[in-house]
Amino acid sequence: MKNLRIKNRRKELGLTQLDIAEALNVSKASVSLWEKGDTSPKNMHLLSKVLKCDPDWLVSGKGNPEKNTVTPLNKLQGQYPVLDWVQAGNWSAINELAYHEADHYPCPVKCSDKTFLLKVRGQSMAPIFNEGELIFIDPEVDALNGKYVVARLDDENEATLKQLIIEDGHKFLKAANPQWPTPIQPVNGNCTIVGVVIFAGRLF
Incomplete structure (x- = not known):
């Protein structure tokens, strides 16, 4: 079933299928398929960022098409700490003082109650995750193929944000930015997955 909301919203913003394809680093044919209804929740979430609209509206048509930058308090879960990338790379050794400060x-x-936040830095994951955005990471979520994860490489003292790719039993960390010098790194027992990104956004 065609998703006319995608097409209509795209036209409202004056965007072409090619504009969306380039923003998300996908083919124009993929965008065409999405408008025909052949897409996944992950793709809809990415589309909602480009189309500047509520992902729930994009999926179901319910609610307001305009992006809601203020989440109702009754939908918010707990309070979670913003860590730096060095702390995230050494999650098990974070002391209570650092957490509470x-x-x-x-x-x-x-x-989960182990969730924490990081502020995106650099351009390796653009345009999916942009510098300055806050990402929520949950160590309790399974790191499955295609998930965006925060990982620590054994020879580095801080964490990194990448997409986890699993093919034929082999794991890789992939950068979203096609211009990144090391777009994909093999994981050969030298990497620990710290947690999975469950939400991303910018504070206003």
Whole structure:
């Protein structure tokens, strides 16, 4: 079934299928398939960022098409700390003082009590994750193929944000930015998955 909301919203913003394809680093044919209804929840979430609309509206047509930047308090879950990338790379050794001194924010989606936040830095994951955005990471979520994860490489003292790719039993960490110098890294027992990204957004 065609998803006319995608096409109509795209036209409202003056965007072409090619504009969306380039923003998300996919083919124009993929965008065409999405408008015909052949897409996944992950793709709809990415589309909602480009189309600047509520992902729930994009999927179901319910609610307001305009992106809601303020999440109702009754939908927020707890308060979770903003860590730096070095702390995230050494999650098991974070002391209580560092945890309690950190800024805390509520999570808009269901998550475990081990959830924490990081502020995106650099351009390796653009345009999916942009510098300055806050990402919520849940160590309790299974790191499955295609998930965006925070990982620690054994020869580095801080964490990194990448997409986890699993093919034929082999694991790789992939950068979203096609211009990144090391677009894909093999994982050969030298990497620990810290947690999975469950939500991303910018504070206003």
